[in-house]
Amino acid sequence: MSKSTVNFILNGKQIGPIAVDQNTMMIQFLHEHLNLTGTKFGCGAGICHACVILEKTATGHVTHRTCINGVGSFNGKNLMTVEGHARIDVKTQELELHPVQQAFIEHFSFQCGWCTSGFVNEAIGYYESLKQNPVKKSELRSSIEASLAEHVCRCTGYVKYYEAIEDLILSQPELVR
Amino acid sequence: MKKLIIIGLALGLAAVIFIYFGSGKLANVASAAHQSETVDIIVERGRQVAIESDCVACHTGPSGAPFAGGVAFDSPFGMIYSTNITPDKQYGIGLYQREDFYRAVKWGYSSKVGNLYPAMPFTSYRKLNDEDLDALWAYFQSIKPIAEPNSANDLIFPANIRFFLGGWNQLFFDDSDFINDTNRSEQWNKGKYFVEAAGHCGECHTPRNLLFAMQPDKALQGEFLEGWQAGDITAKELKSQGWNAKDLVDLLKMGESRKGSTYENMYLVVNHSLSHMPNEDLAAISGYLLDKDQVSIAEVTGSSDLQPIERVYLSQEDKTLSGYQTYVDYCAGCHGLDGLGKPEAVVALHQNSAFTAQSPYNSIAVILRGLPSKRQSQTRGVVSMSSFNAQVSDQQVAELVNFARQVWGAQKDAKVNNDMVKEIREKLDKEGYLNHLQMKKSD
Numbered sequence: 072m073s074k075s076t077v078n079f080i081l082n083g084k085q086i087g088p089i090a091v092d093q094n095t096m097m098i099q100f101l102h103e104h105l106n107l108t109g110t111k112f113g114c115g116a117g118i119c120h121a122c123v124i125l126e127k128t129a130t131g132h133v134t135h136r137t138c139i140n141g142v143g144s145f146n147g148k149n150l151m152t153v154e155g156h157a158r159i160d161v162k163t164q165e166l167e168l169h170p171v172q173q174a175f176i177e178h179f180s181f182q183c184g185w186c187t188s189g190f191v192n193e194a195i196g197y198y199e200s201l202k203q204n205p206v207k208k209s210e211l212r213s214s215i216e217a218s219l220a221e222h223v224c225r226c227t228g229y230v231k232y233y234e235a236i237e238d239l240i241l242s243q244p245e246l247v248r
Numbered sequence: 249m250k251k252l253i254i255i256g257l258a259l260g261l262a263a264v265i266f267i268y269f270g271s272g273k274l275a276n277v278a279s280a281a282h283q284s285e286t287v288d289i290i291v292e293r294g295r296q297v298a299i300e301s302d303c304v305a306c307h308t309g310p311s312g313a314p315f316a317g318g319v320a321f322d323s324p325f326g327m328i329y330s331t332n333i334t335p336d337k338q339y340g341i342g343l344y345q346r347e348d349f350y351r352a353v354k355w356g357y358s359s360k361v362g363n364l365y366p367a368m369p370f371t372s373y374r375k376l377n378d379e380d381l382d383a384l385w386a387y388f389q390s391i392k393p394i395a396e397p398n399s400a401n402d403l404i405f406p407a408n409i410r411f412f413l414g415g416w417n418q419l420f421f422d423d424s425d426f427i428n429d430t431n432r433s434e435q436w437n438k439g440k441y442f443v444e445a446a447g448h449c450g451e452c453h454t455p456r457n458l459l460f461a462m463q464p465d466k467a468l469q470g471e472f473l474e475g476w477q478a479g480d481i482t483a484k485e486l487k488s489q490g491w492n493a494k495d496l497v498d499l500l501k502m503g504e505s506r507k508g509s510t511y512e513n514m515y516l517v518v519n520h521s522l523s524h525m526p527n528e529d530l531a532a533i534s535g536y537l538l539d540k541d542q543v544s545i546a547e548v549t550g551s552s553d554l555q556p557i558e559r560v561y562l563s564q565e566d567k568t569l570s571g572y573q574t575y576v577d578y579c580a581g582c583h584g585l586d587g588l589g590k591p592e593a594v595v596a597l598h599q600n601s602a603f604t605a606q607s608p609y610n611s612i613a614v615i616l617r618g619l620p621s622k623r624q625s626q627t628r629g630v631v632s633m634s635s636f637n638a639q640v641s642d643q644q645v646a647e648l649v650n651f652a653r654q655v656w657g658a659q660k661d662a663k664v665n666n667d668m669v670k671e672i673r674e675k676l677d678k679e680g681y682l683n684h685l686q687m688k689k690s691d
């Protein structure tokens with residue numbers, strides 16, 4: 072089978088250039104080549120958004136579904152998966168989750184966790200976008216719902232995800248206007 | 249401005265001529281009697297004619313009240329709103345006499361406001377026969393009156409002067425009756441009648457001139473509409489694309505076929521109108537469009553299921569063509585590595601009319617624009633397609649479309665070049681059609 076070349080930044084590290092089978096989807100590459108299994112494969116048809124990862128662009132953040140996009144479509148991009156958001160505190164050596172991840176845990180937002188990596192990436196993209204464009208307080212709920220609308224969760228009923236983000240944003244006055 | 253004034257004066261002059269010579273015809277409305285039929289039968293036929301004519305699509309607005317009007321049409325001259333056609337005396341057509349109804353539907357003249365804008369397809373309804381018109385009139389008298397006021401149009405000069413529309417009519421309105429071709433079969437003529445009259449297919453599929461009149465010598469050859477191309481549906485084109493009668497009936501009945509799926513406006517036409525029509529009528533339409541005198545019902549029905557997609561796999565050679573890698577990277581995740589699609593979720597690409605069509609316009613536009621999801625029935629639907637405008641270069645689109653036309657559309661020409669894509673991209677962007685799926689965040 073023909074090969075194509077993979078070359079991008081993932082969680083701050085340069086990946087490639089490496090040759091992979093031409094037909095490789097991004098989620099396959101994450102799981103099987105990089106052993107990053109935090110990104111979940113749900114429907115495999117672009118519907119549930121469990122497999123969403125985050126791209127940092129010059130102007131903000133964009134999300135991509137990895138089950139339906141070939142690895143080649145990510146070349147040249149600066150990407151984050153669910154494995155890349157937490158930091159190790161250099162002094163204490165403690166794991167510090169991204170505030171969005173922390174909020175999800177504090178609100179018991181997920182149960183089985185299959186949808187969680189997708190929610191984390193989408194919600195982080197949304198949260199970061201508010202640093203540039205704060206949202207009107209009166210429109211916060213609807214804007215959270217719009218940003219996560221396409222993410223399917225079969226366990227929780229969504230409310231705890233939405234509440235977690237709402238609480239997090241309201242705790243940072245600079246994100247609302 | 250000067251140009252507009254000249255157009256205005258020309259239309260005004262033509263209006264005078266139309267009113268002078270045409271008024272006699274307005275009064276000469278035939279009066280067909282239905283002595284032997286009961287009112288119920290006539291009303292039921294009228295309901296069917298209303299379905300065939302797709303009245304509901306334009307006359308049921310945001311309030312959802314059936315036939316109470318209020319649908320906005322964003323024309324190049326400004327906004328036009330459809331009107332209340334329920335029998336309400338104040339806002340609807342409750343004070344109409346049969347003659348008033350005739351004038352409005354067949355002649356584009358309302359006794360309330362004067363000349364109608366040709367957004368109302370009276371240029372096609374003119375071909376309806378009197379029997380169907382009577383039935384339609386009976387039906388619209390029988391429905392529930394709804395007291396919903398009409399919205400005022402918001403148009404620029406000279407389009408806001410209805411008087412000038414008489415001039416437009418004089419210049420472009422073909423006031424001849426439907427012509428039954430005695431050399432052709434009854435079924436073929438039935439199909440022709442539907443396509444030309446109630447179905448008003450030409451209103452979208454026939455190219456228009458500078459003053460937005462259909463060009464009869466180019467009937468059904470395709471026209472641009474809201475950033476898409478309402479395809480060329482002439483028999484020559486359909487045959488060259490490999491459509492058969494069953495494909496057409498599948499598409500008209502279910503909104504999907506072996507040759508692809510209907511979207512946007514045509515999806516609505518299928519849902520509101522065509523899917524409610526009997527197979528006999530759809531067979532007649534398919535026969536007329538394919539220029540066949542006889543299409544048997546067995547040929548187009550057989551089972552209610554769609555004709556299966558041919559499982560044709562790409563060859564190793566196909567996979568070496570430029571465009572294939574872009575296909576894998578952006579498209580294969582949904583459409584499959586061999587373009588076979590996913591049943592009830594994603595259309596197959598082999599023989600898809602986007603690629604068998606002579607014009608590559610829609611295949612380029614769909615990559616740039618994406619498509620909303622649609623639900624055809626409880627069990628049948630298609631997921632949305634992302635807009636790839638921000639993802640792919642002009643060259644990638646050109647290579648992709650040439651690849652797809654070659655392997656799935658059986659077209660050997662590499663017709664699409666970068667400039668063509670660039671031009672379409674700029675046009676769609678200017679008209680506000682790119683990234684219109686705002687709700688779609690991730691690709």
Ligand code: FES
Nearest residue numbers: 113114115120138
């Ligand atoms: S697994 Fe990718 S969208 Fe469901």
Ligand code: FES
Nearest residue numbers: 182184224225226
């Ligand atoms: S937590 Fe189970 S699917 Fe969302």
